[in-house]
Amino acid sequence: MIYFLEDDNNIRNFVIYALNNTGLEAEGFDHPDAFWEAMNKKQPDLLLLDIMLPGEDGISILKKIRAGSSTKNLPVIMLTAKGTEYDKVMGLDSGADDYVAKPFGTMELISRIKALLRRSGKSDDPVEYRRDNLYLCPSKHIVKVDGKDVTLTLKEFELLCILFKNEGVVMTRDEILTKIWGYEFDGENRTVDVHIRTLRSKLGSAGKLIETVRGLGYKIGGSND
Numbered sequence: 001m002i003y004f005l006e007d008d009n010n011i012r013n014f015v016i017y018a019l020n021n022t023g024l025e026a027e028g029f030d031h032p033d034a035f036w037e038a039m040n041k042k043q044p045d046l047l048l049l050d051i052m053l054p055g056e057d058g059i060s061i062l063k064k065i066r067a068g069s070s071t072k073n074l075p076v077i078m079l080t081a082k083g084t085e086y087d088k089v090m091g092l093d094s095g096a097d098d099y100v101a102k103p104f105g106t107m108e109l110i111s112r113i114k115a116l117l118r119r120s121g122k123s124d125d126p127v128e129y130r131r132d133n134l135y136l137c138p139s140k141h142i143v144k145v146d147g148k149d150v151t152l153t154l155k156e157f158e159l160l161c162i163l164f165k166n167e168g169v170v171m172t173r174d175e176i177l178t179k180i181w182g183y184e185f186d187g188e189n190r191t192v193d194v195h196i197r198t199l200r201s202k203l204g205s206a207g208k209l210i211e212t213v214r215g216l217g218y219k220i221g222g223s224n225d
Contacts, residue, residue: 002026002113003044005035005061006079007053011102015048015079018106024113032056043071046117049096051080059094066095066151073141075120075154077112079104092194097154098181115181120154129164131221134206136164145206155180156199159192163210163220172217192217 002024006012012028019026027044029035032055047065051058058078065071076095081102092099098112129136135144138161143150152160158180162171173192181191196218200207211219 001042001044002046002048003035003038004028004048004079005032005053005058006048006050007031008050015106015109018110019113022110024110032061035061039071043074046075046077046113046120048077048079048113051078059090062094062096066153072151073120073154073157075116077116079109089194092191093198095153112181116154119158119180127165129167131164131167131209132206134203134209136160143203145204150202150204152199152202155195156202159195159199163218166219167221168219170213170216170219176217 002019004012004015004019004026006015006028007030009030012030016026016028027038029038032053049058049062053061058080062076062078065074065076075097077098077100078096079100079102097116100109100112127138129138133146135147136142141157143152143157143160159176162176162179176192196210196212200210203209209220213219
């Protein structure tokens with residue numbers, strides 16, 4: 001189930017129709033109150049969230065979702081007319097897993113949704129990773145620093161997993177974009193840098209384990225540690 005919180009009836013109805021026609025079950029809401037009421041009854045597999053809403057803005061809603069113990073890992077795509085770099089960074093820093101600016105292509109949106117749903121459904125990796133004071137268990141979606149739980153967005157978590165799975169190997173920005181986003185992201189390599197920055201910040205003292213390799217990308221570990 002996909003929830004779409006959008007107060008523009010034309011956009012909401014069109015997207016819901018498109019999603020249902022591609023085999024994705026979707027339900028739309030025109031007001032935050034109706035959305036929260038539905039959330040109390042059943043949580044979706046993914047949320048499409050507008051920013052400019054009546055009563056409560058999307059960023060505030062996103063922060064509440066990330067603060068909730070049962071919703072903190074809910075995949076969220078911001079879908080909004082606020083498309084400046086500042087707005088994108090604000091949305092990503094607030095916990096969004098993806099950010100789609102209006103106007104958008106329907107097929108591209110559906111591809112992003114399907115890619116995010118595929119990634120969020122992965123739970124078959126039994127490997128655990130430990131390096132210094134950082135612990136990662138992909139199958140249980142657990143990240144700990146100094147034994148304390150760290151809450152990450154889905155993309156931040158996937159980014160950490162990719163770096164660990166390729167420990168000692170430099171991952172270029174383009175490789176990271178392809179592996180995590182699963183599509184060409186308009187050449188906006190800054191998206192990777194934004195996620196690296198927020199990931200390092202959330203990891204605190206363990207953030208230094210993510211190394212920047214100038215002109216190439218990022219890595220964890222290696223012979224020059």
